Amino acid sequence: MNLPQNPATRRFLGLLPAWLVIGIFMVMPMMILLVFSFMESDPYGGVDPGFTIEAYRQILFDLNFDDELEFDPVYLIIIGRSILLALIAVFGCLIFGFPVAYYITRQERRVQNMLLYLVTIPFWTNLLVRTYAWILILSGDGVIEQPLKSLGIIENSLEMMYTNGAVATGLVYSYLPLMVLPIYASLEKLDFRLVEAAHDLYASRFQAFKQVIVPLAKPGIIAGCILVFVPSVGAFIAPDLLGGGKKLMLGSLIHLQFASSRNWPFGGAIAMLLLAFVMIALLWQLRSARKRMEESG
Amino acid sequence: MSKKKSFTLGELPGAKIWTLAFFIYLYAPMVVLVVYSFNENRRVMNWTGFSLDWYAKAFANDNIQRAAWNSLMIALVATVCAVTIATLAALILGRRNNFRGKDTSTGLISLPLVVPEIATAVATLCFFAVVGIQLGLISVIIAHTVFCIPFAFLPIRARLEGMDDTLEQASRDLYANDWQTFRYVTLPLLMPGIFAGAMLSFIISIDDFIITLMVAGAGSTTLPLYIYGMIRRGITPEVNVISTVMLAISIVFITAYWLLTRRQSVTTH
Numbered sequence: 001m002n003l004p005q006n007p008a009t010r011r012f013l014g015l016l017p018a019w020l021v022i023g024i025f026m027v028m029p030m031m032i033l034l035v036f037s038f039m040e041s042d043p044y045g046g047v048d049p050g051f052t053i054e055a056y057r058q059i060l061f062d063l064n065f066d067d068e069l070e071f072d073p074v075y076l077i078i079i080g081r082s083i084l085l086a087l088i089a090v091f092g093c094l095i096f097g098f099p100v101a102y103y104i105t106r107q108e109r110r111v112q113n114m115l116l117y118l119v120t121i122p123f124w125t126n127l128l129v130r131t132y133a134w135i136l137i138l139s140g141d142g143v144i145e146q147p148l149k150s151l152g153i154i155e156n157s158l159e160m161m162y163t164n165g166a167v168a169t170g171l172v173y174s175y176l177p178l179m180v181l182p183i184y185a186s187l188e189k190l191d192f193r194l195v196e197a198a199h200d201l202y203a204s205r206f207q208a209f210k211q212v213i214v215p216l217a218k219p220g221i222i223a224g225c226i227l228v229f230v231p232s233v234g235a236f237i238a239p240d241l242l243g244g245g246k247k248l249m250l251g252s253l254i255h256l257q258f259a260s261s262r263n264w265p266f267g268g269a270i271a272m273l274l275l276a277f278v279m280i281a282l283l284w285q286l287r288s289a290r291k292r293m294e295e296s297g
Numbered sequence: 298m299s300k301k302k303s304f305t306l307g308e309l310p311g312a313k314i315w316t317l318a319f320f321i322y323l324y325a326p327m328v329v330l331v332v333y334s335f336n337e338n339r340r341v342m343n344w345t346g347f348s349l350d351w352y353a354k355a356f357a358n359d360n361i362q363r364a365a366w367n368s369l370m371i372a373l374v375a376t377v378c379a380v381t382i383a384t385l386a387a388l389i390l391g392r393r394n395n396f397r398g399k400d401t402s403t404g405l406i407s408l409p410l411v412v413p414e415i416a417t418a419v420a421t422l423c424f425f426a427v428v429g430i431q432l433g434l435i436s437v438i439i440a441h442t443v444f445c446i447p448f449a450f451l452p453i454r455a456r457l458e459g460m461d462d463t464l465e466q467a468s469r470d471l472y473a474n475d476w477q478t479f480r481y482v483t484l485p486l487l488m489p490g491i492f493a494g495a496m497l498s499f500i501i502s503i504d505d506f507i508i509t510l511m512v513a514g515a516g517s518t519t520l521p522l523y524i525y526g527m528i529r530r531g532i533t534p535e536v537n538v539i540s541t542v543m544l545a546i547s548i549v550f551i552t553a554y555w556l557l558t559r560r561q562s563v564t565t566h
Contacts, residue, residue, distance in 0.1 A: 003475040003476050003479070005475075008396075010389070011389050011396060013385075014385045014386060014388055014389035015385070015386055015389050015390075015398075015402050017381070017382040017385055017386070018382050018383070018385070018386040018402070018405070018406055018446060018450075019402070019405065021378075021382055021442065021443060021446065022405050022406065022408060022409070022443060022446065023405070025421065025424070025439055025440070025442075025443045026408055026409060026412075026417070026420075026421075026443050027405075027408070028424060029417075029420035029421045029423060029424035030412070030416075030420050032420065032423045032424050032427055033416070033419060033420040033423050036423055046426060096319060096322075097319075099311075099312045099315045099316065100312075100315065100316045100319045102312060103312040103313065103315070103316045104316075106312075113559070115316075117552075117555055118320060118323075118324075119323070120551065120555075121547075121548060121551055122323050122324075122327070124497075124500050124504075124547050124550075124551040125327070125504070125543075125544050125547040125548065125551075126504040126506075126521060126540070126543045126544065126547060127504065127506065128504075128506045128521050128524060128525060129330070129521075129524065129540040129543050129544055130326060130327065132330070132524070132528055132536070132540060133326035133327060133329060133330040133540070134326055135528070135532065136326070136329050136330060136333060136341070136342065136532075136537075137325070137326055137329060139342075141342045141343075142342060143329055143342075146342065173322070173323075173326070176319075176322075176323065205310075230411070230413060231413065231414070233413070234413030234414065234415050234416065236414075236415050236507050237506065237507070241528065250415075251413070251415040251507075254415050254416070254419055255415060255418075255419075255507075255510075255511075257419075258419050258422060258511065264423065267419055268419070268423070271415070271416045271419055271420070274413055274415070274416055275412065275413070275416055278411065278412070278413060282411065
């Protein structure tokens with residue numbers, strides 16, 4: 001059997017399947033969704049021909065009885081809640097995850113590997129199942145309330161399910177490993193003599209932490225924040241199961257438009273909005289990476 | 298009289314307890330789920346005793362069997378497709394060479410990792426509607442292949458990048474042609490990476506929920522879809538049982554992946 005001799009031909013043939021599959025089944029669908037978001041909605045699902053920005057208008061304005069535009073904050077609230085909950089998830093993961101990432105880097109190699117393995121396992125297990133497990137914990141007869149009730153500490157339910165807090169807990173839980181791993185990766189490269197030097201120069205523990213460790217961990221922190229923010233802002237499972245459909249987020253809103261509401265253009269418009277948020281987050285990361293490169297020469 | 302507290306250099310105060318709390322938080326929900334899957338009581342949260350009855354009932358359930366079969370089929374086919382495509386691409390992109398379009402190609406392959414799943418899901422649904430592909434097993438397999446590609450690609454490329462190309466040079470010096478070099482030198486060396494990529498693809502496919510939810514049709518219900526449907530109707534012991542099984546599958550595969558890549562890093566150092 002002979003392989004093509006020309007390196008350019010070889011490259012072309014090797015990359016062709018990936019280009020084709022991702023091009024046709026990923027890039028093209030995105031384009032179609034973009035086009036759909038500018039078309040008219042068909043009440044039976046799908047779209048009708050004709051260019052309109054109706055779907056985007058709907059995000060902010062509603063038509064009242066006199067066919068006049070009226071500002072309607074209902075979707076703005078959902079967008080705001082998505083961003084807010086995603087940011088809470090990011091900070092929750094950062095505060096919870098940073099000390100853990102740091103602790104892991106200070107262990108000997110074998111222990112490090114073991115702990116990393118334990119951090120990654122939840123990430124690879126079924127998100128739906130992991131989120132469902134929280135129902136068993138938070139619900140009215142769950143493992144938190146049941147003993148409290150039987151001991152007579154509380155009488156009425158704590159009503160932990162179907163709240164923003166429950167959704168935020170689920171989000172932090174879902175994406176925590178995505179924060180720990182990149183921070184670990186950047187802290188692992190930290191030359192510990194720098195911390196010793198800081199202490200030799202009479203830095204307190206806090207000063208050494210703030211002025212040596214955190215700046216060096218910054219690339220990992222930023223990467224972790226992005227990795228948590230992106231799936232959180234478009235999350236579907238946590239708001240659906242733990243928010244009970246009451247605390248809608250962008251993901252559930254998009255899903256609704258394609259499932260029961262049958263307004264594909266509006267769903268497409270919201271999806272484009274979501275992609276815009278993701279792009280902003282990624283560009284921010286790119287910019288800070290570039291700035292770091294410039295600073296270091 | 299003030300006494301300065303001594304401390305171990307670089308130790309964050311309370312980091313150990315914090316880490317312990319972190320792992321409890323990470324694993325407690327899973328432990329609760331597994332424990333309650335062995336509860337004999339029909340009312341899930343009412344612990345009355347250990348029993349395997351619900352496992353027997355769940356395994357005998359026709360719908361669950363069908364969903365499990367679908368999940369397995371989809372994951373296997375999508376994994377084979379994704380690994381083939383990813384291996385070919387990695388053989389080009391994992392080498393220390395530079396050519397026009399290298400970054401674009403790598404970016405394109407990583408695209409499914411960057412786009413939020415829900416957006417991919419609805420976009421793919423629109424695509425199938427436009428092209429006229431019936432929603433069913435085929436549509437699910439196509440969608441899964443796409444998002445499995447980056448997960449298959451990354452470990453294979455990592456393996457290639459860490460590979461020493463002197464063996465391939467030696468093979469050519471011994472008059473092996475390109476195909477022989479690939480077949481008898483490159484491919485065997487690459488195998489751990491390919492297996493690792495296959496493990497990840499398989500887990501990602503079998504666990505996927507949102508994209509499958511949007512592009513599955515009648516008769517292509519997978520286990521996660523079945524679990525979701527059951528949760529919506531109320532918590533039953535059977536949900537706990539299948540969820541526990543899903544957890545076990547993921548953990549087995551990720552452990553296999555971990556062992557594969559660990560041995561790999563041992564042999565390359």
